[in-house]
Amino acid sequence: MTVVITGANRGIGKALLDHYHTRGDTTFGTHRAATDGHMLQLDVTDAASQCGLATHMKGQPVDLLVCNAGVYLDKGQRLESGYPAALWADTFAANVTGVFMTVQSLLSNLRMAENAKIAIISSQMASHTRAPGGSYIYRASKAAALNLGRNLASDLKPDGIAVGIYHPGWVRSDMGGDSADISLEESATGLMARFDALSLATTGCFETWDGRAHAY
Numbered sequence: 164m165t166v167v168i169t170g171a172n173r174g175i176g177k178a179l180l181d182h183y184h185t186r187g188d189t190t191f192g193t194h195r196a197a198t199d200g201h202m203l204q205l206d207v208t209d210a211a212s213q214c215g216l217a218t219h220m221k222g223q224p225v226d227l228l229v230c231n232a233g234v235y236l237d238k239g240q241r242l243e244s245g246y247p248a249a250l251w252a253d254t255f256a257a258n259v260t261g262v263f264m265t266v267q268s269l270l271s272n273l274r275m276a277e278n279a280k281i282a283i284i285s286s287q288m289a290s291h292t293r294a295p296g297g298s299y300i301y302r303a304s305k306a307a308a309l310n311l312g313r314n315l316a317s318d319l320k321p322d323g324i325a326v327g328i329y330h331p332g333w334v335r336s337d338m339g340g341d342s343a344d345i346s347l348e349e350s351a352t353g354l355m356a357r358f359d360a361l362s363l364a365t366t367g368c369f370e371t372w373d374g375r376a377h378a379y
């Protein structure tokens with residue numbers, strides 16, 4: 164199958180790209196700073212860059228789009244004085260608008276494939292049932308990404324495109340840090356099993372990397 168993964172130059176995105184490549188799938192990884200043709204250039208926040216991706220991929224059926232690129236910019240901000248407007252704008256541009264624009268860019272490619280799927284990497288921090296406080300911007304952005312996925316699932320069902328939303332685990336990446344629970348390898352292989360299992364019967368699901376349904 165043909166897989167497109169955003170933010171595939173490091174972290175969970177790179178681990179997924181490597182594993183799909185090893186499995187023998189046709190892979191397209193994107194990187195916002197790609198220059199050498201090894202990866203497709205895509206800054207998910209940039210409309211011109213999105214246009215470039217759509218042009219490059221024109222006519223190529225895509226079986227699985229993984230919207231993985233994301234930022235966590237408000238770690239450790241103080242409620243009293245932190246969370247400036249620019250941080251809200253930059254986070255939402257990447258984690259929400261970026262997901263939506265990437266889906267739009269590749270919609271015709273997904274429609275060309277049989278049983279196409281979209282996987283949105285959100286977070287357990289999106290859930291209204293987990294509200295320990297803090298990280299207001301990241302939590303709100305991931306909740307919005309979850310909401311996008313739920314609504315895309317409804318809109319795209321008649322097209323035969325299934326949409327799943329996922330918590331990748333607390334992963335030892337640059338974002339997750341060294342003391343996180345699981346390795347990139349564990350997260351990637353767990354997510355791949357989830358994506359394989361995704362179907363129109365389960366579209367709109369919110370699941371963890373290890374196959375548990377997560378409360379919205």
Ligand SMILES: NC(=O)c1ccc[n+]([C@@H]2O[C@H](COP(=O)([O-])OP(=O)(O)OC[C@H]3O[C@@H](n4cnc5c(N)ncnc54)[C@H](OP(=O)(O)O)[C@@H]3O)[C@@H](O)[C@H]2O)c1
Nearest residue numbers: 170174175195206207231232233286333334336337338339
């Ligand atoms: N790690 C965790 O514990 C954890 C937990 C829950 C959810 N997640 C989610 O999992 C996804 C991957 O996280 P990670 O841990 O692999 O993070 P990471 O190591 O920080 O990697 C983030 C990736 O996103 C890319 N990216 C950020 N902004 C972008 C933009 N505007 N355009 C294109 N690419 C952009 C980065 O590219 P550059 O190298 O160019 O910056 C990088 O490839 C994210 O959506 C994250 O929110 C992670």
